[in-house]
Structure formats: C-alpha cells, structure tokens
Amino acid sequence: MSPETHRKTVEQKRTFTFIEKGTELIALSSFFSIIAYVVLRYLLKLDPFFATLPLFFSYGIGGIPLLIELVWKLFRFEFGSDLLAGISIISSFLLREYLAGAIVILMLSGGQLLERLAIYHASAVLRALARRMPTVAHQKRNGSIKDIDLKEVIEGIELIIYPHEICPADGVVIEGKTVMDESYLTGEPFMISKTVGSTVLSGAINGNSAIRIRVLRKPEDSRYAKIMEVIRKSEEAKPRIRRLAEQIGAFYTPLSIFIATVAGMVSGSPLRFLSVMVIATPCPLLLAIPVAILGSISLCARRSIVVKDSQALELISKCQTAIFDKTGTLTYGMPKLVEESYSSFFEPRFVFDLVASLERYSKHPLAAAVLQKAAEKKIEFMELSEVHEPPGKGLCGLFRKMSVRITARSKLSSDIKGLEQMPRESEGLECVVLIDEVYAATFRFRDAPREESKPFIAHLSAKHGFKKVLIVSGDRESEVSYLAKQVGVSTLYAQCSPEQKLEIVKNETSQAKTLFVGDGINDAPAMLAATVGIAVGSNSEPTTEAAKIVIMENTLMKVDEFLHIGRRMRMIALQSAIGGMMLSCMGMGIAATGGLSPVEGAIFQEIIDVFSLLNALRTLFPPKTIKDF
Template structure:
C-alpha cells in the first residue's frame, strides 16, 4: 500500500506539472523570451554582470519553464522510466550546463509546444460531443402543491417532484407522465427517426425534446442520475482518458532513449567535444512520438465524431485493423430491431382486427421494438386508434392500459405460463420468429407473430469483411431461437452461428475467440455488455442502453453497418498515418544523429532541425484531420 500511495503522489505531482494552462503559460513565456533574446542580440553585445544581456530572458525562462521539466525528469527517474521525452529533459539540463541557452530554450519550445498541440487536438476532437452538453436546461419548472410553477436549479430536483415540461423544451430528468398527452423526440437517445407519443403512465427520458403540448412528469431520478447525465459521464471519460495508444510512443522510447543516450555519451567521449554530445541528444529527441501520435489519434476521434461515432477508448482505433474474428449479436445489429407483424392468431370469441386495433392504440405509448410493428400493421389495415386513458410499461411486467374502456395487457408466453398456466394452454404452437400475447379484459385475445428484418446492407457488409478488412472468421451469436438465427445466418452468408445463448455463454464464447485471435464483438442490448467488455474491440449500437455503451470501446448511436464500415476505414487510415509519422520521424532523427556525431550539426542547429522534423510529422498527422472523405467501400442501403 505504501508503494501505491507513493505512486499516486508522483502521479498527482506529474499532473500538476503538465496542466494545459501551465503548458500554455510556459509556451508564451518561451516565445517572449526567445523574441527578446533576438532583439537584444540585434541591439549589440551588452553584458549584465557575468552574462550577456541577450541571455537574461532565456535564464528567466529556465526558472519558469525549467522547473516543471526538472520535476518531470525527477519523477521519471523515481519511476525508472526512460520514455520518449526523457532525452529531451536530459538535453535541456545538458544545454543549460554547457551554456547553450538557445538550444535549451528550443527544447522547452519543443516539449511545451507538443503538449499544447495535444491539448488543442483533444479539445477539437471532443467538440462534436460537447454539443450535447448545450442541449440540457439549467433550470426545471417544478409544480408546487398549490399549482404554481416555480423555476428551480436542475440539481435541486428531487425524486417525486412534479416537473412541467413546456412545448419544445428539453426534459430535465427521467420521469413518468402524470398529466397531459403529447409526444417527444428521443432520436438522440434511441437512434429512431420518429417521435414517441406520451400519455399518463409513459416514461420520459432526460434530454428528450418535447412537442407541442405541456407535459407534467413525476421525477423518478435526480438530474445527476438520469439518462442524460450518464451520457455526459461517458463524454467526460472519453475526453479525459489519456489515449492509451500513446503507449506505443512510450514503448519505442523505452528502447530508443537509452540507445540514443549511450550513443551520445560515446560520441562525446570519443570526440572529446561536449557540444556534440548535446547536439546528438537534441536531434535524438523523438518529438514525433510526443506530438504526432496524439494528434493522429485525436484527428481520428474527431472524424469519427463527425460521423456519429463516439470513441470511448482510443485503443479501439489501434486494435480494430488487427482483428481477425468478427462476432455479431443478431437483433438490432444485423437486423433493424424493428420486427414486422406477419400473423395474428385470435383467441376464441375475438376477431383479429379488433384485438389489433386495441393493441395498436396502446402500443403508441411503448418504446418496445414490437410496438412499431403493431402500429404499422394497424395502419396498413386502416384501423382507427382508440383513445387511451391510462398506459404503463414497467420492466419485466409488459405493457398494460385502458383502451376504449377495455383492459389490455401485452405480455409473452413464458410469463403467462407462470402466472396463468390454464390460460397458457389456449396459446397456439410456437413457430420460428418472435411473438407476444395479448389479453383483453383478463381473457386470451390473440397471439401476434413477428419476424425481424435483416439490414439491407447486411449481406454486402458481412461479405466484404474478409476481402477488404482481412477478417478470417465471422460468427453470429443470439439468444433467439435456432430457426430464426439459422434463417438469418443463411441469408447473410455467415457460416457459423449459435442460437439460444445466454449472456454468460456469450461471454465465454467471445473470451475463447479473443484468446485465439484479436476479436471484434458488436451488440446493442444490455445483455451484450459483458461480451463487449471482454472482446478485443467492442462496438455498441448504443440506442438501447447506457450500460451497453459503457462496456464498449466505440458507440454508434445511429445504428448503421455503413457507419461501422466507416469506423473500420478510419482506424485503418489512422494506423497507416500514425506509423508513417512515427517511423518517418524516427528515421529522420537517426540520420540527423549521424550528422551531429560527425560535428556537422551544432546544438542550436540540431534543435531547429528537430523542429523541422516535428513539423513534417505534425503535417502528416494532420492529413487525417483535414481528410473529409474516408474511402469506405459501402453506401447506405434503403431499409428493406
């Protein structure tokens, strides 16, 4: 525990020595000091005590900018690290010791300039996500006991408070409608392009935009615990998490830094010229590792954000091109998650259209995937939708309500078999596909049968994974019945599929495949979260649950396999440009080290040369940021 406490202490000190604000202050101070240095040189040689007047601004800079560098160097020595920036710190100390003040100043410029660029790139990359934060209101309209409406701070909303949501306002908290009929746009949460009807008893998600009517909702969660707050937490984590891919630079620096240091010591010893030792260290400072990698990563995150992809863990961008096995969940991933009603089997004494009409009236207030199928079928049959006086949909209890004076309950076969085994005997035999059971006034009304529609681009997407993206194995995992899973597998050309899989079984399968080869898993339900977490790369179609999104490395709220293909190409482009920048920059640094060792490059010239190498690496990294076209090989297909 003492070792961990010491490590935490070093981490806190390191964070304070490298804050964005401090880096910007040091960068500005460096530019001012160097500018003043050159002005004083132009004015002529003057001395202040033992120092040239032109060197005074640089000496002052070393107090401002050198202390953080020395602090970080000390921390690295205590941690026994020799990363990519270790050489820069050694070169800075050597430059000051040898009186090469301009070279030492240029090293400060390299280090702080790279860190400022990285911070800027991270802010730009997260700007698309931060737009969500501006949607949330700062106040809520609480309805008091006497009926008055009072504005309160969002954080002051308590559970069971009655909150008024005015037309076109954003719902401040999760809750349940207690008064009013209307609709809300939940597209940013669900990925669905249509609004959801609201009536007393229906749920409201924070962040949803109200329609034309005033709704009174009862708060079921405080603002900080609501769905929107969960999304904001994901955003904050994605922005604050240090890109783990940058460890590639640390790994290369771990062998390059000591090798370069040994080479510089040998050059200084054999030549007897300490300035050559410094020149080698300066040009050996692998700033492309410090600058190009984070800029490339953040550029890729920014491009992904513009295409509606949230990168929660930047390592997915590095790992995705290496994946050889692709495993997919079925519903909502390779299918639209919007099943179609294909058959209505009425119970004794009921007509199919009558049951469908009542059920459709109630399903207007449901977000269940089968609701839209029922509504679509009623519309095709030109059935009127009856008035709903009450609606309720609680997890695990199905949908219930009062429609045109009738008590309607929408449930499923297994629940009915447990609650009323005698009534369950009236159900028809099971068939392939999905189904639900409708009870009217406590009697068996009908069984609705559905079939989920495969995504229009599904076959071409699966078919191109091997040829274009070098996947060697494609699997389909699902908790659905064998007949439904086999039907979809054959339709999409997937040779290996497993049906009736529990979440625990999915995890075991994904873990086993990931042990054999890097594995991509895609899913959209809460039960997919464990499998997403154990896969090499987890991609969530995040319309259903924040739990799923939290377990994945990348989230695609607007479910589309075309967007997944774009993500694959973004990761390929990022990896290609990243390797170009790192390898190209390292090669140029090694060549420059040779010239510095031969005495052709002075420390100051070496620092300027390294700045040039940095600029080349940065410009190459920025190619990804300014690239508006990603050469994805798929185009959006119309819905089947």
C-alpha cells in the same frame, strides 16, 4: 444525477481548464518567440544577440517549468521521449543553439496540451448528461405548485412537468396526456404518447401538454442516473494506454543517454556528449508521429469520420475482437410488420385498430412498426384508458371496460382461451394480442439487416485480422439470433442491460483489444470500456461523447474506411519514427567517435526531421484502398 457526481464533474472541468491554460501559455509563448526571432534575425537583419532575446523569453516561460517536470520524472525513473527532449533543451542552451531549444519547447508543450485536451474530452460524456438534468422540480401540494430543489424530490410526491421541460425523475402519469421524446434514453427517434398510467423516464423531454406524475424513484436512483454512474465508474477505472511515441521512446531515450555518456567519458570531452545529445533530439517522435496522426484526422474529417481521440488511430489495427450492437448498427433500426395472424374470436380490423390505438403509448420499437402500418391503413384511433406496463405482463389498457394486452409468447399462461389457434413460434420478433384474456392475434416483425452488414462482417477476419466477432444487444434473443444468422455471426448476447454490456466488453477487452460499434445511449458505457468505440450516426450526444470515433453517415462503409486509415496511419508513423530513430542512431554513432561536431549534428538531425515529416504528411491523402468489401 446525484449532487456528489455533479460536484466531481464541475471540479474536474475547472481543474482541466486551469491546466490547459498553463500549457497553452507555454506553447503560444514559444511559437511567438520563434516568429519574433525569425523576423528580427532574417527580415530586419538585427545583430544576432538582439535577435536571440525573444528566445530567452521562451526558455524562461516554458523551458524552466517543463524542465522541472522532467527532472521529477527522472527521479521516478520515467524514461520517455519528453525526458530526452528536456536534456536536448539544456544541451541546446549550453551550445547556444537557442532556436533549436525553443522549437523543442514548442513541440513538448504542444504535445502536452494535446494530451491534456484528450483527458478533458474523456469526461465530456458526463458533462453532456449533466447538462440535460434540470436543477429544480415543480411539486404540486395542497392545490399549489412550488419549485423545489432536485435533491428534495423523493418517492411518492407529485410533480408537474410543464411543456417542453425535461422530466427530473422516473414516475407514472396520474393526470393529463402528452407525448414525450425518450430518444435520449432509448435511441429510438420517435415520440412516445403518455396518458394516465403510463411511465415516464428521467431525462425525457415533454411535448406540448403539461402532465402530473407521481415519482417512483428519486433522481439519483433513476435509470438515467444509473447510466451516468456506470459511465463515471468506467472512466475512473479505465487504464491509460501508452502512446506510440512513448513506447518507442522508452527504448530510444535510455539508449541515447547511454551512448552520449559513454562517448563523453571515453573521450573526456563534454562537447562529445553534447554532440550526441543534439543529434539525439527525438524530433521524429515529437513531430512526425503527431503530424501523421493529425494528417489522418484531417483525412477522416473529409470522409465524414470524426476522430475524437487520436489513440483510436494508433490502436485500431491491433484490435482482434469486434463487438456490435444490433439495432441501428447492423440493422436499419426500423422493424416492419410483415405478418398478421388473427383468431376466429374477433374481427381482424377491430383487433388491429385496437392494437394500434394502444401502441401509441409504447416506446418499444415494434410500436413504431404497428403505427406505420396503421398510417398505411388510415385507421381511426380509439380512446383507451389506464394504459400501463406492469412488469412481466406487457402493455395493457382498457377500451370500454374491455381489457387489451400486448405481450410476448413466453408471458402467456396455459389457461388462456384460443391458444390452439396461435401459429408456431418462429425466429425474429413477434407480439401476441389478448382481448379480455382471450387470444386475438399474433403480429410478426422483421428488422432488416443493412445491405452491407454481411459482407462487412465476413471480411473482418481476412482483411483486418479480427479473430472474434460478437453481437451484444438489449433486444430479445429470438430477434438477435435471427439477425446473427443473417449476417454470419455465431457468438451473441441478447437482452443485455447497459451494465451487462459493460461487463461483457470489459471481459473481452481483458483478453484482447476490442472494437465496439453502436449507436444508442445504452451503448455509451460499453464504448468507454472498449479499446476503440465507434458511434454510427450522431443522434445521441452521450454516445458520441463516449465514443472515440463518430461516423456521421449511418453506414458501415465508413467504419471500414476508418480501419484502413488507422492501419495506414500506424504504418506511416512507424516508418517516420523508427526510420528517423535509426538514422539518428547512425548519426549518434558517428558523433560519438568525433565524426560530427554539435553544429554538424544539428544539421544532420534537421535533414532527418525533414524526411520524417515529408513521409508523415502522406497521411493527408487517401490510400489506394480505402474500403475492400
């Protein structure tokens, strides 16, 4: 992480903390003022004048700052439901409906607080990544070890990584052996053995042994830092999506002001204007929609679905393109060795033992499959040296001056001895083993699709209105193609870096609203770019921070449940909001003709609010159909 990025993250955190405390103060003061009024007026039965005094405190602490902000919005021609609430505050004060005004202040400040918190949490992914970066590195120079600042780490210097420390930079091991946890970067939940010649990644956690490395890239140029930068740029470039209440309020607010103004001018009575404004108070927008959202969030929590951004509930029913990561999302993320083909040049058991011994130093998912099979065969590992992965060559090592290389079919040259014994290419994953550049074996693997993947994909179009389904994966094309056929997806992108995933998702999102489902840290930038990002499982903190929705159980069943809950939430919220607005419009029409006084209008509005809120509370309970495949 570069110093500049760290500075921006810290400043952003301080800024939002200050804003949240200010908004929180207004909300709390309004809440306790209302409680105090109720106690003084109805329990202690004090004179109405004295009972009303706490409500003036609410107006002073919260009403004035909020009204200043709303006046500024008026000058910028921003006609939202909160602007109408500001006019309602003034109207209630002039009509001496102080309790109603205090409630509006509470609702308005509470809504702003929730919005500030949502923005603050949007930057949590950067903070999650920043927390993992060490502030110092241990440089070995002239036989001694000295702690240096991270910005002093440059290419070529030697660093010591102590046990259980986080690696500060990409490098190569030049002394020592250890195991490192790279799941934070790869998404694979296993430890990677490291020996002389092995590469280490910034952000990986060292095991029980100290090692010495030579730095290959400065910390700000590491893979880890690049992912952070992609996420930061994605956050900065992401446009703000207008909330459901704002969309409705954009029409309702000017309509209400127009009706009230015309009524006041035609009648020549300011009370007529005030009557219309009181009944126009947008409580179904300020109360019913948040209640519907919070009810759905509560229901999701009971179903092991964490809603980190309520906009996802509002937007999921509008998504038309579904984009899936492959490993760990549509598959179980655990490839298995299903076929072993050996040449006649070497003893099969010797070849397998040699491959398993070399795969201990690999972070590739196939290595875990080989090591699982090795555990079943109860082999004894051999000691290898000079283990390294040169670009385009595969995993290499030496055993008693005998070279061993595990690579892909496409990387083989035509002059390698024994290629005529290699089996034909097939779909799925495979690796080829060479010993002293002589063909030795071919191993084939399968990462089984989840049992629910195919029926889940098949029902997206018919039941949820998705028009396009894609797989975007960092895995090899043959493996992605094999899985796509298994689960019924025709459009796929293979061998994608996080940056490429991000560009694909941004392009699809520019054409239609998108749902992205993934589970690894490499998916985090794409999740931020999608309209709705869902993280399946909770193994990677940056991924769960970047996602709007986190499925705690590793199953697509819960994704379908969220689709149903989101669709139902939007339907109920629209019923409550639009139904309430229509009734309010009827009341405004009656008030505009003099049929309702301000007090009668306030009572009528409260009746509307009660029905809107009761309807919104239905989101607390699961729908009849919560999954349908």
